[in-house]
Every structure is written in structure tokens, then in C-alpha cells.
Amino acid sequence: MKVFMLLVWATVPVFFAAYHYGPGQQKMVLDDVDQTVKKAQQAEADQDWPAAVQLYEDALAMIPKDRVAAAHKIRLQRDQAMMFAGRLPEAYLDLKAFLGELEQESQPDQKLLASVREAMANAQYYVTWTLRLEGVGKNDWEPFIEGSRQNYRLLAEQAAESGDSSKLKKHQESLEAVIRLAEIGQKELQGIPIPKQCQCKGGCCNGVCNGKGKGKGKGKGKGKGKKKNKDHRGASAGPPPDDGGS
Numbered sequence: 001m002k003v004f005m006l007l008v009w010a011t012v013p014v015f016f017a018a019y020h021y022g023p024g025q026q027k028m029v030l031d032d033v034d035q036t037v038k039k040a041q042q043a044e045a046d047q048d049w050p051a052a053v054q055l056y057e058d059a060l061a062m063i064p065k066d067r068v069a070a071a072h073k074i075r076l077q078r079d080q081a082m083m084f085a086g087r088l089p090e091a092y093l094d095l096k097a098f099l100g101e102l103e104q105e106s107q108p109d110q111k112l113l114a115s116v117r118e119a120m121a122n123a124q125y126y127v128t129w130t131l132r133l134e135g136v137g138k139n140d141w142e143p144f145i146e147g148s149r150q151n152y153r154l155l156a157e158q159a160a161e162s163g164d165s166s167k168l169k170k171h172q173e174s175l176e177a178v179i180r181l182a183e184i185g186q187k188e189l190q191g192i193p194i195p196k197q198c199q200c201k202g203g204c205c206n207g208v209c210n211g212k213g214k215g216k217g218k219g220k221g222k223g224k225g226k227k228k229n230k231d232h233r234g235a236s237a238g239p240p241p242d243d244g245g246s
Helices: 002-020 023-045 049-062 068-084 088-104 110-133 138-162 165-183 186-190 226-231
Strands: none
Touching (some): 049 068
């Protein structure tokens, strides 16, 4: 019996080491990811968008490759934060790639797909706004607003099919805002305070198209984030920031 007990005690450190360097190690990593995401969300609440983006980037770098669903959610949150951090072109390009990847999956997560599509439609809307303020011609900005219109229309149709009246109303309002932006005159557009998402670093969104701006718009506002933009729903206001990734 004594020999058996000694053998049992001798194996305890082995089992402990196996757990620590196996499942235990991964749990520590996941805990770090969770804490980093919470810090990013707090940065969003404080409207410190550059810090939020960096923290989401840190979380993505840490998360194990097999945690695909969690990585997708963090990626969406990162892209949404980018739009408020003056990095609209980067957000648009990654959302475009992200949406394409999901559409190619045989069985994509439909909720995630809808959230990414909504974020993409939102980005397309604000890219259009920025390009128009830069003086880019209609042939260059029209594909973006048309893409936004198609995405919001699809989302509205899906909401109607599922019987979700709240989302249907939201997407219909966003669709109406897209149509207004396409039809509003240049002078009237320049007189509206520019949304936070449109304030790209360097003052341009030409990184997402081949057009070259001929001039910057007038009357740029100083919106401070999601809350203000949600309330900015005048005749030419755009869709409120999507919240699919939160």
C-alpha cells in the first residue's frame, strides 16, 4: 500500500505539468483575451477609439487559431471601432474581405453574416459621404452607395422573412437614408456636419477607389461618437452606427 501511495504522489507533479502546459495554458490565454476585450469595450465607452482598436488588435493576436467564432466577433468589433478612429478606409477594406470570406463558407453563421453585412453597408454609406465631400465624381462614389443600398435591402428582406419587426424598421430607415444621400445636392451635403465615421486620417478615402478628390467639403463637424450620430437623424442624416459586434 505504501508503495502504491508513493507512486500516486509521484505522478501528481506530472499531471499538474501536463495540465499547466496543455488546457491550463490555453485557459490562461483565453482569460487574457477576455480581459483585453473588456478593456477595449471600456475604451469604446470612453470614446477612446484608437485605444479600442489597438486593444482589439491585441486580442486578435492572442486568441488561439481554433477559436474561430470568437476571433470573428473580435474582428467585427475592431472594424467597427476603426470607423470611429478615423480609419474608415481600412475598416471598409477589411469588412469587404470579411464579408467575402463568410459568403464563401458552406454553412456560415447567419447572425454573424448579417452583422458583418450591416457593418459593411454602414461603411459603404460613410465612404460615399466622404468621397462626395472630396469632390469625387459620381461614377466613382455611386458603386459604394449602390452597394450600401443592396446590403440594407437584403437585410430588410431577411428581417421581414424572420418576422423581426424591430430590425425591419431599422434597416428600412437605413435604406431611406442611403437613398437620401444618393439624391442630396453637393452644396446641401457640405452644409451638414460630417459624421465621426467620415473623419478619415489624411482627410480622404481614396484608398478604397481609383477616384481622386478635387477638393474637401465645407462645414465639417466635430461629432464625438456613437451617441451623437444616433441622434443625428435629419433629412440627410445617415443610418445610425450598427451594433452587431457588441
